[in-house]
Amino acid sequence: MAKFLHIADIHLGFDRYDSRERTRDFFLALQDVLQRYAVEERVDFVLIAGDLFEHRNIQPATLNQAQLCLQDLQKAGIPVLAIEGNHDNRPYGTRTSWLKYLSEWGLLKLLEPGDVAAGEPFYFPWDDNTRRGGYVDLACGVRVVGANWYGAAAPKAIEQIATAIEALPPGPEHTVLMFHHGLEGQIARYSGALRYSDLLPLKMVGVDYLALGHIHKQYSVENWVFNPGSLAANNIEEASFQRGAYCVEIDDQGVQADLKTDYYQRPVVRLSLTLRGQESQEDLIEAAEKTVQAAIATGDLDPTAGPIVELRIEGQVGFDRLDLDIRQLQATLQQQSGALIFLLKYNVEAVAYSTPVSELSNRMQIEETIFTDLLAAHRDYKGRCTTLAKGLMDLKDRQLTGAVEPDLYQFIQAMLEDSPGKA
Known part of the structure; x- marks a missing residue:
């Protein structure tokens, strides 16, 4: 033999x-x-x-x-x-x-x-x-x-x-x-x-x-x-x-x-996070950190072993995807995970809001729907998009009827202060 x-x-x-x-x-x-x-x-x-x-x-x-x-x-x-x-x-x-x-x-x-x-x-x-x-x-x-x-x-x-x-x-x-x-x-x-x-x-x-x-x-x-x-x-x-x-x-x-198969191999851990489009940058960062922490808690990720870790972030976000500091997030997650190499795959799209519009809608209704969608896609305004959309319609009417600029600026300031959930 x-x-x-x-x-x-x-x-x-x-x-x-x-x-x-x-x-x-x-x-x-x-x-x-x-x-x-x-x-x-x-x-x-x-x-x-x-x-x-x-x-x-x-x-x-x-x-x-x-x-x-x-x-x-x-x-x-x-x-x-x-x-x-x-x-x-x-x-x-x-x-x-x-x-x-x-x-x-x-x-x-x-x-x-x-x-x-x-x-x-x-x-x-x-x-x-x-x-x-x-x-x-x-x-x-x-x-x-x-x-x-x-x-x-x-x-x-x-x-x-x-x-x-x-x-x-x-x-x-x-x-x-x-x-x-x-x-x-x-x-x-x-x-x-x-x-x-x-x-x-x-x-x-x-x-x-x-x-x-x-x-x-x-x-x-x-x-x-x-x-x-x-x-x-x-x-x-x-x-x-x-x-x-x-x-x-x-x-x-x-x-x-x-x-x-029992010999030296560096562990490799693959994680994923799917976003729904409602998250802010802060929400995303928090969710990514929780994903890593959960893997550590379950024993799937051992920071002491110096693993190679991949986190895939997919789905939609309610902000410009390029606004997120990917390098900083990657460095933070690498430190928390103890990874020798941390690969962050950031494959998301900004939410594209498009409310269905009835064929029977008039011009004003269509314009208000467009304003609402634009505001809903912005991370700071999505929580009060309906109120602000009505305010923009009112602002437009004031401008078309000849209101002077100081009055328009004063109206905008009041609208932002009075709208529910203001920043």
């Missing part, structure tokens, strides 16, 4: 939120997973099915993180087999990458097809001297085969890979193939995904375990296709995805893949 760990989409060097602590989260997740489920479980080997790094060009600190994790496995005598993903693959026309660098230094084996155009076979066995090869036969009874990142050309590449695997000399009883691509139907808004039928040629030539990467959500199909998802959520939307690392046992009875 062989035992191995399958991970993908680690994304070391993740920098989307411009936070050193958040970048470090991805290193801590990898380090914890490898210690718990590779070193402590004493697996025979580890698979990295693409996207070890977030970028092709990485910072020294990111390279150091990768080296530290891989050195821990090296000390434990656990080989690491890897392929490039779309994030860390070498640019077209170049001969090296940071994964290639790690491979040349003996920290992993980068398995990739040969240069057929230069006369090399599509697959040739791994050579420890040249640090090159497309597949490796392990003493635990497993042949591991690698692949490049193919993008839109993946369906055609699968046919080529299947033909090349079928032509390989006899080897271990079990075959594992690493392939960085996604399967259709797993997540929304993903174009270019493979159909399950596209993968079947690989099964027909004896691939027992297809180790995928690329999609950041865990899934498996027919106990043959496995994708562990990313180790950490790369954005708020991904927080709802199940993800982890597959601890796999393979023997004559088949494949037993157990998804491991």
Whole structure:
């Protein structure tokens, strides 16, 4: 029986939120997973099915993180087999990458097809001297085969890979193939995904375990296709995805893949607030603070854990939406929640009042309705819109009958002082 760990989409060097602590989260997740489920479980080997790094060009600190994790496995005598993903693959026309660098230094084996155009076979066995090869036969009874990142050309590449695997000399009883691509139907808004039928040629030539990467959500199909998802959520939307690392046992009875999710991950909390259009700025701020406080009270949000928090404010407001100081509110909520990163999604519309007007209404009734609607849409006047609308009608009549400006100003002052609920 062989035992191995399958991970993908680690994304070391993740920098989307411009936070050193958040970048470090991805290193801590990898380090914890490898210690718990590779070193402590004493697996025979580890698979990295693409996207070890977030970028092709990485910072020294990111390279150091990768080296530290891989050195821990090296000390434990656990080989690491890897392929490039779309994030860390070498640019077209170049001969090296940071994964290639790690491979040349003996920290992993980068398995990739040969240069057929230069006369090399599509697959040739791994050579420890040249640090090159497309597949490796392990003493635990497993042949591991690698692949490049193919993008839109993946369906055609699968046919080529299947033909090349079928032509390989006899080897271990079990075959594992690493392939960085996604399967259709797993997540929304993903174009270019493979159909399950596209993968079947690989099964027909004896691939027992297809180790995928690329999609950041865990899934498996027919106990043959496995994708562990990313180790950490790369954005708020991904927080709802199940993800982890597959601890796999393979023997004559088949494949037993157990998804491991108990490891270091920063908590992500998503909150929402819907407004009805009657709220002032002060009401909105108070409601937002209460939403955060309620999440803390129920235990859904732990300020001591330094979570990532998103609050979505939607609906309608009774004031100009641009009048609210979003940055100040965000800073206040971040302090109250103890969040490392607080994302405030402010997606509201100002209330548009439009009272139905009867076809039988006369001009004066229509004008009064318009005044009422305009006043009702203002945060300071909506509580006394009816009285003020009548006053504006009276003001208009006074102006049309020739009242002088001092008298009009005096009338306005009296109207505002006398109207119920005045500010």
